Amino acid sequence: QTNLTSERFIERIHSLLHCFYFYSSLLQDFWKNMLKFKWLLRADGPKCARFYSAKVGRILKNSKVASSMHINELKSIDQSQQPIIECRDKKYLAGSTSKNFPKTLPIYLHNEFKAIELSNQHNNILDIGANLRPILDDIFNHENKSAVLIKNLPITKTDHFHDFMKGCDYQPMTYESGSAYRASVNDLVYSASDEPPEFSIEPHNEMSYLSQFPQKIIFCCLSKASFGGESPIVFNRDLIKQLDSNIFDKFRTKGIRYSRNLKHQNNTNYITWQNTFFTDNKKEAENKMENQGFEWKWKSNGDVTIWYQLPAFFTQPHSGEEIWFNQATANHCTYYKSHPMFEGKEDLPPSEYPYHCCYGDGEEIEDDVIDHIRSVMWRNAMSLALFPGDVLILDNLLCQHSRIGYEGGERKVVVFLGEPINR
Secondary structure (H helix, E strand, C coil): CCCCCHHHHHHHHHHHHHHHHHHHHHHHHHHHHHHHCHHHHHHCHHHHHHHHHHHHHHHHHHHHHHHHCCEEEECCCCHHHCCCCECCCCCCCCCCCCCCCCCECCCCCCCCEEEEEECCCCCCHHHHHHHHHHHHHHHHHCCCCCEEEEECCCCCCHHHHHHHHHHHCCCECCCCCCCCCCCECCCCCEECCCCCCCCCEEEECCCCCCCEEEEEEEEEEEEEEEEECCCCEEEHHHHHHHCCHHHHHHHHHHCEEEEEEEECCCCCCCCEHHHHHCCCCHHHHHHHHHHHCCEEEECCCCCEEEEEEECCEEECCCCCCEEECCCCCCCCHHHHHCCHHHCCCCCCCHHHCCEEEEECCCCCCCHHHHHHHHHHHHHCCECCCCCCCCEEEEECCCEEEEECCEEEEEEEEEEEEEEEEEC
C-alpha cells in the first residue's frame, strides 16, 4: 500500500517476521507430534483425528494472539531506568573502599542489551509467553544479544510470572546445591534473594561455581524499593578484554578451589545444608554431594565443610568462545567481610565464613587480584533499575547480574532458572 508511512511499513515488516517465527515453531511442533503419535494413525484413526482437532484449535487460538501482538524495540530507556548509582565507599558493598572502585556506575546501553515492549495488552499471559519465545530465540541467537528487557507485560503477581515462564517453555532447573540465600516460591519460581536489604550483591554468573548451571536466568520485578535496589548488569566479553592477562594465565593453569561452611538448620538462621541440598537426611545430602564431585567433612554439631575444584573458564558449546565464568569474588571470604551479619567479625579465618575460594592448588588468591577483578566488574556495570512488570532475560554465560542495597518499600523480585548446561 503506497499510503503507508515508513514507520508503519517497518512495523508491518516486524509483524510479518514475528508471525513467520511463530508459525515456523508451530510447524516444528506439528511434525514432532506427528512422530510421537504416529502409532495412532495405525491403531486409532478417530482418536488421532480428535487429537489434531484439539491441536488445530489451540493453533487458531494462539494465532489470534500472535497476529494482534505488537512488539516495539526501545532505542532508549527512561532516565529513571538508568539512575546514577553511587558505589565508592558504599557500606555493605564488597571492595568499595578501593581506590580503583568507580564512584558511580556508567550509564549507557550496551550493544549486547536490547529493550522491547508490548504495544498492546493481552489478558492471557501464557499465550504471550508462547508467542514471545521464538522472538526471544531470534534476539539471542541471531542478533547476538545477551540481555533482553521486556516492558509492558501484564504481570502483577508471582502467578502471572509463573504462567509467562510456562508459556515461554524454557526447560526449568532447580536451585539444588546453589549458594544464594533464596527460597522456592512455586514449582518454577524462586525469590531472587533473601539477603538483608542493605547488603549489595556483586556481579556474578548464576551457579558458575558448579558443574551444572542455567544458560538463561530470568528476573521479574513485582514491586520496587523506595530507594536503591537497582539491578546492574555486566557483560563477560568486556571482562575478557580488560582483566589482566597474567591473572587469566594463573587461573587458567590452577583453576579455583571452592569451599563452603554449611550450618545445620539448628545452628543458624542463614544458609543451611538442608536448604542447599533440599533434604533433611544426611545420607541423601552425601549422595548429592558425591554426585556433584564434592568432598566433605561432617562436624560434631551437625555442620558440614565442603570443598571441590573447577576451572575458572568455560567454553561456549556452539561458538567455542572462551568465557571468564566463575565466582572468584562472590564466593571469596572478603565478600562476607562486607556482609551486615559479619559486621565486627572481619578478622575471622576464611574457613569460618559461609564461603571461600582460592586457587586450585590451595594458594590464596592475592588481595590485589580480588580488588582488580571486582573493580573491573563494577567499572563496566551498566546501570539498570527494574520497575513492576519488567522482565529481564539474561544469557547467563555472557551476562552477570547484581543488586544494589536498598531501603524502604516492599522490593520483590522473583527469578526463573532455565536451560541447564553441564561443564
